[in-house]
Structures are given as C-alpha cells and as structure tokens.
Amino acid sequence: MEKSAVFNNSKLLPYALLAPQLIITFVFFYWPASQAVLQSFKREDAFGLVSEFVGLENYQALFAQPEYYKSMLTTLVFSTLVAALSLSIALLFATQADKNLKAAPVYKTFMIWPYAVAPAVAGVLWFFIFHPSLGTLARPLRGMGLDWNPLLNGNHAMTLVVMSAVWKQIAYNFLFFLAGLQSIPKSVIEAGAIDGAGPMRRFWTIIFPLLSPTTFFLLVVNIVYVFFDTFGIIDAVTGGGPAGATTTMVYKVYADGRLGGDLGGSAAQSVVLMVIVIALTAIQFKYVERKVQY
C-alpha cells in the first residue's frame, strides 16, 4: 500500500527525519548484534586483552555442554507449561466474561490490570506467598505433608516461576481472547443453538475453531514472552537455581557472561537465540498475520 499524494521536492528532509531512529538503531541494535556474532567466533582471555579467532570452537564447546541441553529442556518445559496454562485459564475466563452479564465490564477491568505489573515484581509477590519459612500459603502446603521448599527443590522452584509467569500472562491472553470472542458473529452461534447444539457443543464445534487464529497468534506471542520477558521473574525468584533447575536459555546467556565471564560462549548462545527469535517472528508474520482476520 502506497500513498499517492506525497512531497516530491524535498531531497534531504526525509533523511533528516529518519536520522534519529536510524542512528539509534545502528548504535544500539546492529552494531551490538554484529559484535555478538563476531564475538561468538572469538576467544578472549580473562582480562579481555587478547582475543583470537577460534572459528566454531565456542559453538562446539556450547553444544558439548550438558548444561546447555538442560537449559534447552528447562526452556521447553517452562514455555509449554506457561503457554498451555495461561492460554487455557484465560480462555475459560474470557468465555465467561463474553456471556451477557451485567457486571462483565467490571470483571474485565479486574482481570487485565496484572499486565501492568513488572515480571520481577510479580515474581517477588509469589515468592513471598510461597516463601518456605514465612509464606502465607507455604504453611498449609507443609500442613498437607509436602516438604515445600522452592529454595532447595528444583521442581518446587519451577512450579513457583510457572505460577508467577502464568499469573502475569493471563491478563494479556484474556484481553485478546475476549476481543476474538466478541468478533464472532452472533448469528453463527444462534444457528447452532437452533439446530439443537448445547453450550458445550457450540463451544467446541463453532466458537473454538473460529477462535483458532487468535489462539495461534497468542501461542506465538506467549512463547516469545516466556523466552524473554520472564527473565525478571526468574532472576527475582530463583536466580536460575536451585542447581540450575530454572536456568532458561536467556538466563544462561546472562549468567555465563556475567558470573562466568565466558563472553565467547555467551555470545554463541546469543546467536542461537537470535536464530530462534527470527524463526518465531517469521512464523508469526507468515502465518498469523493473514489468518487473524476472518
């Protein structure tokens, strides 16, 4: 799509208008990203004084690390759990809010505000509730005979970060599901009702299929969210621990570069992540864009 009415006689002005954004983009995006790629082929000594070209050595070292595969698995488990839970819970709430209730707008407001809570703050809130010694809900858990301790038990730590991440993401998914539900023509649902389909049957045979573009879009967005935005939750709640049980791929880039000082390895991981993000974005634009509208 192009405008037909444009300014034709300004030669320099458009470049001047673009300059601020392009300069910032080059300085803070392209330059660092290319440095990350370059650095992934280099090895630096501990003081950053000498660096030599080592080819694919960083990548070989990376893929020889059991911890790297573990972080991949952790990322997979974490993103599957968060996406599945937050999508299904949000869909449940959205279908209820889509019913013709008087108080629906009030409920909507009460459901969407956690979007505004920072991931790190959400993590701190849940950590407080489930803190092994002073948490409000940790006590009943112990009362049930469960030795609840997310500081020591990897599964408990994972449960806690999943809960925090789901809690924060429900708002977003709810909003988009509700919009998707409201755009389904009522006539289609009425037609189903006339043919004798009950609410459950109407949901699974009419509403859910019509909602699939929204669901697919949200799935991609949720995976991106779990990959990147949950960094704050993990850092605030577990710091990647205990024993690496909640170290996702993004967290490992951070931890290896900062704590380990392995910049080459960290850069190689950044490059792997970049490839994943590019693939996800490509999927999003290729498949989601066209199908979201019906």
Place this chain on the structure above:
Amino acid sequence: MVEHRPWNDIIAYAILTLGVFIVAFPVYVAMIASTHDAATVVGGRMPMSPGGQALENYYRAIFVGGSRTAPEPVGRLLMNSFISAIGIAVGKICISILSAYAVVYFRFPFRKTAFWIIFVTLMLPVEVRIYPTYKVVADLRMLDTYAGLILPLIASATGTLLFRQFFMTVPDELLEASRIDGAGPFRFFWDTLLPLSVTTISALFVIQFIYGWNQYLWPLLITTQDSMQTIVTGIKKMLVTTDELAEWQLAMATAVLAMLPPVAVVVFMQRLFVRGLVETEK
C-alpha cells in the same frame, strides 16, 4: 436468540469471581504485609487483615531506606523509574513518528531499505545482545546515566509500524488541500497530521510507559550505583540477604509502590491501553 438459563449466569459469575480472587490475591497479601511490623511478617503467622504499621513502613521505604538491605530510599528509585519510563515513552514516540512520516509521505532513494532496517529490529530484543550492547553503552560513557537507561530502549519498530499504519488511513485529500493552501512538509505535519494522531500517540504512550517502567534486565546491567537503580530492580536487592534479615515489610511496601503507577495507568486509561495493546501487536 440463544437459550438463556439462570444457572449459566451463576456459573459464569462464580468462575469470574474466582478468577478475580486469584488475580488479586498476591497483591492483597503484599499490601497486608506492608502494613505489619517486621516480626509479624517474618513470624510466618501474618494475619490476613491490615496492621497498624502502614504509615511507618511506607515512610521508611520512601524517605529513609532500610537499615541494611536497601541503602537507597525508594523515593529516589521512584523518581528514576518515572524519568526513564517517561523518557522511553516520549523518545520512542518522537523518533518513530518522524521516521514514519518520512517513510509514508516522501519518496526518496533507499526508502524501502530504511523501512526494513527499522523493521528487522523487532527480531533483536535486548536479551539476545546483552553484553555487546552493554559494551557500547560503556564505551559511550553512559553507564549510570539516564541517557543509558533511556536511549537503547527507544529504538524499535513497533512505534514506526503503528504510525505508518495510521498515516496510511489519513485521506490523501488532506495533504492536497493543505498543499493548495501553501503548506510545506513542516506545516502539514504540525497543523494537520499531528492533531489527527493524538489518540494514536496517547495509546502508544500508555503502552510504552508501562514497558519502560517494567524494564528489568537493562537497568540491572547498566546501573552500578544504587542511586541510579529503578524501583523494579531495587526490590530484588532488598531480598538478596540472609532471609531472616530481609525486611519483607519494606520490600512489600516497595512492591506496592512499584505496581501503583503502571496499574493506575491501565485502570484509568483502559480504553487507550486496550487500543494501544491491540494495535501495537498487529
């Protein structure tokens, strides 16, 4: 018309009320904890009703700071958060409205290239280029500065895409009419396009303010002085101590303060927020 059964509504209300309860519960507990004294909170038997220490806790958190764990009063961190969130939102709007204006309303060599250069940044979130970006900012001597907190986060494609999309819907006749009236590019932008964009700008501002306020990794990396932290990164430092020493009542007061501005924005500007959220995702 679809059948209407009363029990259906009752179930809906029950599920939604449960949902609202789950959503509100952690925040409620945090608010309660911020009104008790340290001993009650750490004791593990904190009541579920407010205590009498609210004023004292918030006063200490904002103006004094914790004794051991949080050397910097939260008042300062709140100010840092406001400056960087507003800086990010305003900066993003300024540079992206200008670049969108150039891409939509001018024809020049490399126009498509420029658009793609901006567009591709969607694929490079801060998280995948952490240390090289840190190094650039360090080389530019922007560690521990507001410029360092703001500038690297204001360039992204979302704003440009949003304004481009909006400009495409502005009728061509407006440009033709103002050209007949003798208006040049500046005049058209200032007198016609900008007033029309007010809603889009406000929606983008709401989304970007929340985005900027909730940044975590970036401020964590580039601030070394406690006085330059934002409130979101500051909370974690309150907890990184031996657990018994962490002053949870102050940490929870800080958490409540850290949530308040962005949540207020969502609640009071809900229409703009929803609009911004839906449109930036297109």
